[in-house]
Amino acid sequence: MNTYLLAFLAFLPILVAMFLLVGLGWGARQAMPVGYVVVFIVGIVIWKMSLTTVLAATIQGLWIAATLLWIIFGALLLLATLKHSGAIATIRAGFMKISPDRRIQAIIVGFLFGSFIEGASGFGTPAAIVGPLLLALGFPAFAAVIVGMVTQSMPVTFGAVGTPILVGVNTGLTGAAVVEAHAKSLGLTWPQYLASIGARAGIFHAIIGFVMPLIICMMLTRFFGKNKSWKEGLEVWPFALFAGIVFAIPYVLLANFVGPEFPSMISGLLAVGITSFAASKGFLQPKKVWDFPPEKEWEPGWMGTVSGDPGQVRANMSLIKAWIPYVLVGLFLLLTRMNPGLKGALTKITINHLNILGTSISHKWEWVYSPGAVISFVAIITWLLYQMKGEEIKAALKESSGQLVNASTALIFTVPMVRIFIMSNLNNSGLESMPILLARAVADAVGGAWPAFAAVIGALGAMIAGSNTISNMTFSLFQWSVADFIGVSQRLVVAIQAVGGAAGNMICVHNAVAAAAVVGMIGKEGLILRRTFLPTIYYLAAVGIYGMIAIYVLGLQ
Template identity: 35%
Template sequence: IMNTMKQSGAMNTINQMFTTISDDPRVQMVIIGFMFGAFIEGAAGFGTPAALAAPLLISVGFPPLCAAMVALILNSTPVAYGAVGTPTSTAALQVQDQVAKLASGADFEPYKLGLTKWAAIPSAIICPIIIFVAMCMMCKLFGKEKSIAPAFACIPYILVCAVAFDIPFIICAMALGPEFPSLIAGLVGLVASIVLAQKGILVPKNKFEFPDKGEWADYWKSTQAVQDDSGEAAGEPMSPVMAWLPYIIVAAILVLTRIPQTGLKAVMNVAKLPFGISIPTILGVEVNYGFKWAWNPGIIPFVIVALIIIPLHKMSGDKVAAAWKETFSMLAGAAIALVFGIAMVQLFRNSGTPAAEGAEAMYYNKTMLRVMAEGMAGLFGNAYIVVSPLIGVIGAFISGSATVSNTLFSSLQFDTATLLGLPTMLVVAMQICGGAMGNMVCVNNIVSACATCGTVGAEGRLIRSNIVPCLIYAVCTIVILGGLIVTGFNPNPYGMPW
């Protein structure tokens, strides 16, 4: 959808809306860097928010390196529900069989909704903190005064904007599932932050400024042309309503298909023809795999709406071809990592074989995943709650995606929590949060942001600077979810100790 809208000129129209809202970089950072970035994360994910928000920040006067840093730091809280909930849905899918073994015959949906809720609660609490930290870093590293003082003047605006984001974020997570929180909260927060800025409510009276461009350090600047990912304007001027209409249609279809009252959820959420494909066996081995294509948001609504955009925005064949070519190019890297990551996890989970005799007999009928979990449990014990989100961070850093991180480590986190007697839902939620916060130091995203902003060669600086907010995010997550675990809180919907 995003690439099709770039080619149709819709993204250009949307971006132009932001250039006249405020001339204060602190306000621009909240509106463009966080709110617009959160909405794009909810709709597209996979590194697109930084690729869109960073050039837009540069166009309103941000130093290129600052734009890249801010866009990456702020693309953390919404990530767990990026691409209409793909990272959280993936984590839930990875532990579904393990939940079924421990709660035979139980409906999995309450557990999935619980994961969604308990990953959202710490994310919502941390939201204003991470925005403030990003603003402090912007003011200290790139401001004229080289001081964090200007960030404190923006605290009232940050808090109100964060509340406007957090309320729909939590409500969607608790009531609707992982598809909605970032998408809906990003849109609501975007409208609220723009209205506050336009009316001058809670915005700082004194304007924050960057130094003149002649005073910028060389490493702040672009070393090559900045890639503008907003797309070229279409031949005909496009109204804001027409530009936003595809996203409105996406939200409407998701609501209609995800709430049970319409009856569509019961029809589409099945792995049976015509709305799904079921594979009971492979080469005579029982697997019971199923693909619910009609329930996959990548197909309905995203592919459907992408096709609707073509006549809606009167696109030429060349622009359509360019949009789909760019889409397949963007997805190739993530798809390769996901395919082999899923294959590796399946090997971990299904590798148990009987050992004949000797010392190996201790591993009789144990999978690789189980042996790894026992090693983690033995090494860290109850201190594992401190390590859990950091595993998610490392997974995202190495693999390049929160989704791949959750694919690789959700099952491991579940098994380790089970062995230690910890509530699995909270531990897997810490994995989801870890994958999200790891997005700001993810090698793929940093390389992509530097290429987009023309700051190639500054990747090391970005990793070093972004480690600070990443660790702050990790500590806050450990305090919130780890604190609940220490008090003995167990949110499990089945009333079981795990």
């Protein structure tokens, strides 16, 4: 069968799902079962996967969905706990004192605080935490989700303490003799070689990503403002670019001189402190405060089923005390990922499913190490810290559990579809896996212009798999090989892959479902992805242009 026809068939399940989600505006609960059926048929009929293998991949997908739901539950429980304790009302009042301007709040709470959470935890956690917090600050649910989703761009390559590089790229390239020989020829150890790829990705991100806070502001005013104006978002450009630069400078320095573990986490934390202080002093603040229209004028599609009402401020609830749970989330995530002894102890507690249905497909769930466990643990601590009453705790549990059910119906088809797609290398046809075959077809079509398109493959991998780490794991060797074949810098092309994989998180169905769930917008994932396609297109076009310049004009290696 013709290679391009096979590539089209490999892409068909994704194409169908995205058409239903974005083109027709279906919810994930309706669209993803159709995508699952398509990949099921293509896998068995074209790739000649056995029924047992397809079912094993499906079961693996269901377990992975459970791991995502565990994170979502933690975020929902913490939000409900803070709401019923009165802490959210206090936090909202505090941010209003820093700046009542919604654009400034989106930058500090959404992009910068979200970047810190991404750096510490990753795996979609920022959208699950930032969305509810913005909702409680008075943002429409739709706007809160958009901010949380777009935040998952620049910080993602160094998310989860550098996992996309240290695990994704590392696993993707390890064992390839030609790559290891190349590293030695440069006089680099393997950890140094990996770090050099991360350093290049960091420079790419800084050059094209420091404008993301401004893009977030422009999207807010255009899609959720009374005047539907891009210009009102541009009015905050001095502070938005200041915030982007404050984040980008330590980000690049850490990526180049320390390693992949810290750029997003430390830069996010530093930037939150600096910009909060600057905003409170009126530094670079816009002359006119921007806010959403009165709630009674909001469009029905802006609202979710989770109430944004922060409740009443408790008389004894100081701003510092109200923030303690979020501080604990960041602290515990940091400790569990940076302390080798604690990390080792937690990762030993697993739920294992080895050789599912007698195949080579397995799954290991480190459920205690998961961000979901950390966030849930903080929620329980919060019950004690705030001396919450039994009825308040019960209300928080009931509210969070109810929202979790809505999220589960979408994920139980989304993740299995992805797993069949990725595990399609286990077949009787002799074909490569669907994602690899699809990538090769694209590379064959564009030749020397590959650096302009490499990020698209990374984004496609992240969109499908729900993870920059998995995208890098799947495509790093392929990207390296294409670069070697066309005679350009292999490390730069793999770095472009990592940047593209980060951008793909903005249009990842998994993340859209998770973000929608925590603000009560299940069923509107297609509408969310329509909006997040805009910044994704910018990111991929920008990294493609800069990649071509870096390689063919500047001659960087």
